[in-house]
Amino acid sequence: MMKIKGFKIILMLLVLMIMMPLQGLAAQTVNKDMKLSSGVQYKQYTNTGAKVNSINHLSINLNDAYTKVKMGLPKDFNSKATTTSIATGDSVEGNRVVGAVNAAFFDMSEGYPLFLISQQNEILNGGVLLDSTTEYFNQPIAFGVTADGNAEIDLYDFDIKMNYDNLSYDLSGMNRERRADEAIIFTPQNVKTTTDSNQYGIEVVFESDTPINSTYYGQTITGKVKSIHVASTAKVAIPKNGFVLSFHGSEWRAIGDKMKIGEEVSVEFDIDSKWKDSEFMLASGPMLVKDGKKHVTMNLSSARATQVTSRSAIAVSKDKKTVHLVTVDGANKKGMNMSQFADYLVSLGVDRALNLDGGGSTTMGIRNYGSNAVVLANTPSAGSQRQVSAILEAISTAPTSNPSTINLTRSNVGTMLVGATSSYKINYILDEFYNPITVSSSKIANTSDNNLVSFNGTSFTALKEGSDRVRINYDTAYQSFPLTIVSAPTNLTINASGKTANINSKLTFTANATDVDKKSLIYSPEQLKWSVEGGIGTITSAGVFTAGNKAGTGKVVAQLGTKTVSVGIEVKTNVTSKFTDILNNNPYITEINYLTSNGVITGYKDGTFKPNNDITRKNAAVIISRIMKDIDLNKVTDPNFKDVPKTHPYYKEIAAVANLGIVNGKENGYFDPNGKLTRAQMAKILVNAYNLSGTTDKKFTDVPSKHWAANDINILTATGVTTGFNDGTFKPETPISRMHFSVFLYRIDQ
Incomplete structure (x- = not known):
């Protein structure tokens, strides 16, 4: 959007773009690819390495008999509405809007479109042409569908001629603010009932014999002078059965001064033959691509052109039968500048392309499968849709026909046990033109090839062992899936x-x-x-x-x-605890009492056991040396650990288990006696100490096969020393507590 006063791609050098015009496409990842109707395809891309969030692209094939491009407007032309609400409101049987994009630039404060818009020759908005090449719209260029049904992007010549005193004059515009040295006509179709012109001109009010209910190309309106307002600060009303001519500048002022009450003046509205009788046309700018080459009709060094932001565009193929609606998301300082946008459109192979309103207005909507509502497809830069004054729509005129496609999901997928029940859910049913079919449960018919299942609505129960295929029929559409049934788990x-x-x-x-x-x-x-x-x-x-x-x-x-x-x-039998912090109902009281009674592990002087305290590496060495009766602590070889001198209180115990390879040292010759013993390290120590073996199919979710202690943990599981936790984990890196270490030792010793 803009005031009167005043799309994801890799950034590359222009030379590279000329040499390799498809480089942009080569770096694209397709995130979504959906056929929205028989003639409309939607894709969403991500471009590697570019300052683009995503690119959304609608390709519309006008050769398809059921496909059209139309213009969408709010219910009140001079108001605004979101792209998806306009599109959804226009979507009816035989005219389904399957995709849409925001289109016209508009006045932010007033809401009305800024540039020429017409439909079936009716001039809905006269618009303005801006003088500077730093502005988006500085040449009269429009997109539309011409009388022959072709899509077109080209210049137009909108003529407004005033006939007075046997002479003909070209007026400057219609139904917009009068600027310096201009002559503007105001008709009853103006957004306001008054001209609101400044006092530096002259305004002549004309009255016609009949109401002017519309203005259109090829029309001539005639009126007689009813009143003349010179340098007036009062608002001049536009009569419903007339019009107002507003003049400024010496030449125009001279013409206005000549006019007398009762004199007759006629005004003709017309446009060049290319656009005459067009289905619609909508002016915008700048042009971005012409004849398949980059052709930007604005100053690419201007602030508007160099801004990296969200962008919207429409493009056409050389045969004028394929229309492309393209948006580039630009939230968080991403997007494209105008030059990059033009390069990207060239890479798509389009013949011509025209910029549409961008920035916060950039919006694309699509019809998702199973619904006729048009929903947001892109991510607007402000996080939500902006209300706009006009949109362009991809239309499917195909009538709703017989069901063709069923999409469903199953409550669970896999082998079933005889007697088990599962179910499915129909997400949507489409006809051959991708129109949604309202699902009626009475029309669902379930069968299976080998009659190994029974049905109750959308639920099915396995009856016999074997292989089967379930089939869901809905009129002329069906879906199926294979099923394996067993009498027992493997x-x-x-x-x-x-x-x-x-x-x-x-x-x-x-x-x-x-x-x-x-x-x-x-x-x-x-x-x-x-x-x-x-x-x-x-x-x-x-x-x-x-x-x-x-x-x-x-x-x-x-x-x-x-x-x-x-x-x-x-x-x-219930055991009485020996320690003040071990209750009699503690599930591990037997194990703890057994080990303490046999001197394998001891409590503390204060009468506690401290079951949740972590075991250190030196604790583990001491405990293992106590429980293994054949270890002789007086016959040990110094393992030369840098942090376990012979004066260490547990030197002999650490040396003994190290000599036997039960507890190894760490890197650089250290033992780390005070380091906490993890559950994985505990598994390794116990397997080494007791020469355990075995295997099981049970796996823990947090012990991948490549884990360094995976085999040791598997052996402890197979021998029943550990069961892991109820959530299916082993927690290999968690320190082992005194209580749990006692349990593991007890299970091995029994």
Whole structure:
């Protein structure tokens, strides 16, 4: 937008653009590519390395019988509205707006368009032509659809002739502010009911025999002088059945002074033959491309041209049958300057291109699949749409026809267990022209090729083992997907919060079921059956185990389909804690008491155990040396750790475990005795100390296969020393606490 007074691309040298005109396209990444109708394609690009957020591009094929380009206006021509609201309001059966872009420059304060706009020869806005090449619109150039249905960008010659006293005079313009040395005609179609001209001229009011309800090319209006206002500060009203001529400058003043009350004057409106009878035309500027080459009709050194900002343009092909609507987003000081914009449009291979209103007005809307509403496609620089005075629309005139395409999503995808239920959702149905079809549930027909599933609306239940294909039919449209059904998971494992429980305490169990590809199996929660063997307690359908009131051993069993797995559980007699900070119902009291009773780990002098304190590397060395009875602390070899001299209180213990390769040093000859022992390091130490082995399919989400301790963690899991956390993680880098280290040692020692 602008006042009367006064698109993503790589930045490159002009020489390179001339030598390699398609370089801009070569650096583009396509983010979106959608067919909006039979003749309209939408794409959104990102350009590598350029100061551009994104580029949005509508390609409109006028050779398609159902495709047109039209102009869209607010309901009240002299008002403003957002691009998407205008487009959505214009979208009706047989005239679906599938894409739109903002178009006309407009006066920010008043809201009316600044330049010539006409439709079916009717002149909706006379507009102004600016004098300076630093302005966008300094040559009379317009885009429109001519009488032959072709898209056109070219100069125009808008003529307004006044006939008076047997002479003919070219007027300067219509329905706009009169400037110096101009003659302007005001008709009842002016945005205001008065001329609002300054007092430095003369205004002649004419009255016609009939109301002037419109002005159009080829029209002649005639009126007789009703009143003459010379140097008047009063507002001059425009009669509904007449017009006003406003003159300024000595030559025009002389003509006005000659006019007498009752004299007749006629005014003719016309335009050159190229634009006569056009479907519409909309003036803008500057021109950016002509004959396939960069051709910018404004001073490229001016402030407006050098500004890096959001841009909008319309372009046409050489045969005038393809129209391109292009926007460049420019939020956060990004975008293109006018020269870069012209270069980019040349790279698209267009024949001609015309700049449209840019900056904060730059807006593109599209019709998404499944809806007739036009929604925002780009990101306006201000974060939201600006209201504008005119837009250009990509139109599909195709009538709504038979369903052609079904788009759906499934609640879950994968192998199903016999008896499991899943569902699908129809997102939208389109006809062959991409028009949305209103979905009626009564028209949905479900079938399967091998009758291995049953249906209830959009839900389906697996009945038998095997392979099938589900088909969804809706009149003439259908969609399908394959389905594999099994009677049992390939793998079924149990995860437990613990393998020991005190009398009347609780443990939580979950199951992990996967198919032959190790992907999660689809089953209904009620299909997973939990049970307890050995009379050691009970378990709910959700996997919560409650220990009985007697000590003993048994199993928790999980059954899914025809597959059954179990895990051993021990219920222990309630143990009295030896420490003030270990409650009697602590799930690990047995383990802690066992290790402290055997002198493997000790409490503190204040009677506490401090279960949540972290184990250090020296603590680990001491504890391992105590639990491994065959270690002789009097026969150690100095490992020469720089930070563990022979005077260190735990020198012998650290040396002993280092000699056996159980706990290794760190880089540069250090042991780091006070460093915290992580859960991953703990796994490594225990596997080395006890020469553990084994393997399991269970994986932890935070232990990738390339993790340095992945094999050690897998061995601890396979041997039942660790189960990980309930969320499926192991937390390898988390320091190991005294309590958890005690549990791991107890499980190994039993």
